[in-house]
Amino acid sequence: MKNIFILFFTLVFFSFSFSALAQREGWESLPDEELTQKEAELRINKFVTENNNLKTKLAAIEADVDRLKKELDEVNKQIKDCNASIYSLVGATEADVSKFRQKLGVIDGKVRQMKGLSEDVRADKTDEIKALENELNEMRMNKISCIKEFYDKIISVARDIRGLYAEKKIKEYVVGTWAENRDCLWNIAGKVEIYGDPFQWPKIWQGNTTQIKNPDIIFPGQRLTIPPAGPLTPEEKKAERKYWRNKRAMMESDQTGKKGE
Numbered sequence: 001m002k003n004i005f006i007l008f009f010t011l012v013f014f015s016f017s018f019s020a021l022a023q024r025e026g027w028e029s030l031p032d033e034e035l036t037q038k039e040a041e042l043r044i045n046k047f048v049t050e051n052n053n054l055k056t057k058l059a060a061i062e063a064d065v066d067r068l069k070k071e072l073d074e075v076n077k078q079i080k081d082c083n084a085s086i087y088s089l090v091g092a093t094e095a096d097v098s099k100f101r102q103k104l105g106v107i108d109g110k111v112r113q114m115k116g117l118s119e120d121v122r123a124d125k126t127d128e129i130k131a132l133e134n135e136l137n138e139m140r141m142n143k144i145s146c147i148k149e150f151y152d153k154i155i156s157v158a159r160d161i162r163g164l165y166a167e168k169k170i171k172e173y174v175v176g177t178w179a180e181n182r183d184c185l186w187n188i189a190g191k192v193e194i195y196g197d198p199f200q201w202p203k204i205w206q207g208n209t210t211q212i213k214n215p216d217i218i219f220p221g222q223r224l225t226i227p228p229a230g231p232l233t234p235e236e237k238k239a240e241r242k243y244w245r246n247k248r249a250m251m252e253s254d255q256t257g258k259k260g261e
Contacts, residue, residue: 090143100144104153107136111160119166120228129164136161171226173204175218185215188224195229202240203227215243 027039035043087097110132114122122129136158139145145154173194176183185205190198205215207227212218232240 086147090146092144097144097147100139100142100150104139104150104157107132107139108153108157111157111164114164115160118228122164122166126165129161133158133161173224173226175220175222175224177220183218183220185212185218194226200229200232202232202236202243203229206233206236206239 024036024039027035028043030039032040032043083094083097087093092100114125114129117125136154140154140158145151171194173188175181175188178184185201186198189195189201189204194200195203201215204224204226205212208222208224211222211224218224
């Protein structure tokens with residue numbers, strides 16, 4: 001009996017020793033081809049366990065997704081039923097409301113574009129602004145405008161439209177003398193309170209053609225209209241080019257005359 005116990009403990013010892021040898025320190029980071037059979041089995045069992053855990057989590061997530069989808073479908077159905085009741089109260093269909101929404105969006109887009117324009121430019125678009133206001137007021141007469149989705153938005157757009165109206169800021173400049181003020185179109189345009197840019201002088205010329213026939217000649221006391229600042233218009237550029245062509249032709253003619261003398 002004693003020999004049997006000795007043999008049993010010897011087998012257990014060797015089995016434990018082999019098992020320990022099979023699991024070398026740091027074996028988890030070794031490539032698959034360098035693992036012992038025992039280590040490979042342990043790695044496979046680990047992957048199987050992790051895979052099963054992930055499948056369990058996935059199944060739980062899919063169950064939650066299905067539940068949430070059903071809840072969302074129910075909420076959407078309630079919203080649709082609620083909207084249908086509201087539309088019925090204002091005597092409109094879903095198509096009518098969609099058309100109303102699109103039309104309001106177009107007006108809002110035009111208003112936002114105009115808000116980016118200068119006051120002088122908006123002053124020239126008073127008729128367009130008035131047309132937008134009339135179109136919005138017409139929409140306000142529709143019962144659909146009472147729906148909360150549109151009510152606050154229409155008030156906001158109406159406020160923005162009222163803010164678009166502007167008066168053109170036309171400046172005026174009284175020409176001084178050359179001796180005291182050194183006033184010429186070039187110098188006037190260069191004044192900080194005018195354009196701060198002498199190259200803008202064609203604007204003053206073209207804005208006062210009834211008074212200024214020759215841009216080289218202005219008179220003290222003339223009241224000149226100062227157009228809004230900005231890049232030269234095509235007409236202003238064309239007038240400037242013509243001025244310089246005539247100026248050059250006159251200079252060449254003078255030089256030819258002097259040579260003839």
